[in-house]
Amino acid sequence: MAIHKKEEFSQKEQDLAAFAKALAHPARIAILKLLAQRNECICGEIVEVLPLSQSTVSQHLKELKTAGLINGNIDGPRSCYCINWKAFEKFMGEFSFLFNKLKVQNEKACC
Amino acid sequence: MAIHKKEEFSQKEQDLAAFAKALAHPARIAILKLLAQRNECICGEIVEVLPLSQSTVSQHLKELKTAGLINGNIDGPRSCYCINWKAFEKFMGEFSFLFNKLKVQNEKACC
DNA sequence: CTCCCTAATCGTATATTTGCGATATAAGAT
DNA sequence: ATCTTATATCGCAAATATACGATTAGGGAG
Numbered sequence: 001m002a003i004h005k006k007e008e009f010s011q012k013e014q015d016l017a018a019f020a021k022a023l024a025h026p027a028r029i030a031i032l033k034l035l036a037q038r039n040e041c042i043c044g045e046i047v048e049v050l051p052l053s054q055s056t057v058s059q060h061l062k063e064l065k066t067a068g069l070i071n072g073n074i075d076g077p078r079s080c081y082c083i084n085w086k087a088f089e090k091f092m093g094e095f096s097f098l099f100n101k102l103k104v105q106n107e108k109a110c111c
Numbered sequence: 112m113a114i115h116k117k118e119e120f121s122q123k124e125q126d127l128a129a130f131a132k133a134l135a136h137p138a139r140i141a142i143l144k145l146l147a148q149r150n151e152c153i154c155g156e157i158v159e160v161l162p163l164s165q166s167t168v169s170q171h172l173k174e175l176k177t178a179g180l181i182n183g184n185i186d187g188p189r190s191c192y193c194i195n196w197k198a199f200e201k202f203m204g205e206f207s208f209l210f211n212k213l214k215v216q217n218e219k220a221c222c
Numbered sequence: 223c224t225c226c227c228t229a230a231t232c233g234t235a236t237a238t239t240t241g242c243g244a245t246a247t248a249a250g251a252t
Numbered sequence: 253a254t255c256t257t258a259t260a261t262c263g264c265a266a267a268t269a270t271a272c273g274a275t276t277a278g279g280g281a282g
Contacts, residue, residue: 004237005271008162009137013144020134025240026120029127036210044258051119056241058260063239077249077258088210099147099199115267116241136270155228167271169230174269188228188279 012094019091022067027052027060032083035070041082123205130202133178138163138171143194146181152193 006014023029031046047057061081064070068087073080117125134140142157158168172192175181179198184191 005162006137009141013137013140016140017135017137020131020140021136023131024128024135025132026117026124026128027240029124029131030120033124033209047259051116052240053242054259055243055261059240062260074248074259079259083210092206092210095203098144099194099203138270158229163270164272165229166231166273170270173230185229186279190229 016091016094016098018067019069022064022069025060027057028064031057031060031064032069035081035083041073041080043078043080046081127202127205127209129178130180133175133180136171138168139175142168142171142175143180146192146194152184152191154189154191157192 006017009017023032027050030050034042034046034049044054044057046061047054050057052060061070061072065072065081069084070081071084117128120128134143138161141161145153145157145160155165157172158165161168163171172181172183176183176192180195181192182195
């Protein structure tokens with residue numbers, strides 16, 4: 001890649017792409033699923049469930065956090081994560097807006 | 112990456128991740144937006160709109176097609192793409208199922 | 223058939239992601 | 253103060269992704 005061209009796209013496009021990138025790995029999907037399923041936020045239980053090392057899981061958690069999809073209470077000995085539903089809904093909403101809405105006027109596709 | 116661990120996750124997790132990965136680049140978001148906006152399916156007009164070379168755009172189109180998000184009529188001189196709304200809805204539905212549904216029982220988050 | 227035009231593919235350079243072991247950090251227990 | 257436990261971070265290796273120019277392929281026009 002000579003130069004990153006990502007900056008040349010609109011902010012909204014970049015934001016949606018960043019959101020999608022955060023979801024673009026089965027481990028992160030699995031983490032989010034776990035966080036969504038448990039009543040209590042989890043910490044290192046994730047490490048036991050996933051087929052990945054502790055450091056790798058920690059890295060995935062960091063990516064999800066950086067993307068704003070999860071919140072983390074790093075309080076001392078154990079840290080507690082949970083889904084940031086607000087951010088989640090925001091992005092899902094934007095996707096729906098972008099694609100579901102435009103779909104109506106475009107039903108007669110050629111292929 | 113010593114070994115790819117992606118295979119160790121469930122098929123559904125892998126599928127969702129693959130879908131997200133297809134969306135994980137502003138260029139591909141822009142392409143999908145374009146395809147959704149135009150009544151007619153487009154071909155190389157995309158190249159003119161995007162700040163990328165023809166070969167790069169072609170590669171992104173290929174990725175979207177491989178992911179099943181778009182259909183392509185490669186009919187001779189010019190090829191015509193359009194969004195595969197069915198696949199799109201399938202994935203959006205699965206995301207909603209996974210996250211929106213689980214949200215209800217998990218409103219009292221700790222962080 | 224030869225000349226265009228459009229689009230796909232190849233080869234390659236560079237950037238980013240993924241994964242892990244080792245190490246650091248931070249708080250509670252002894 | 254030291255040990256333990258739970259996480260985060262660093263450094264590195266390998267795999268992927270991104271981008272582009274050059275080339276190839278496949279029609280239509282003349």
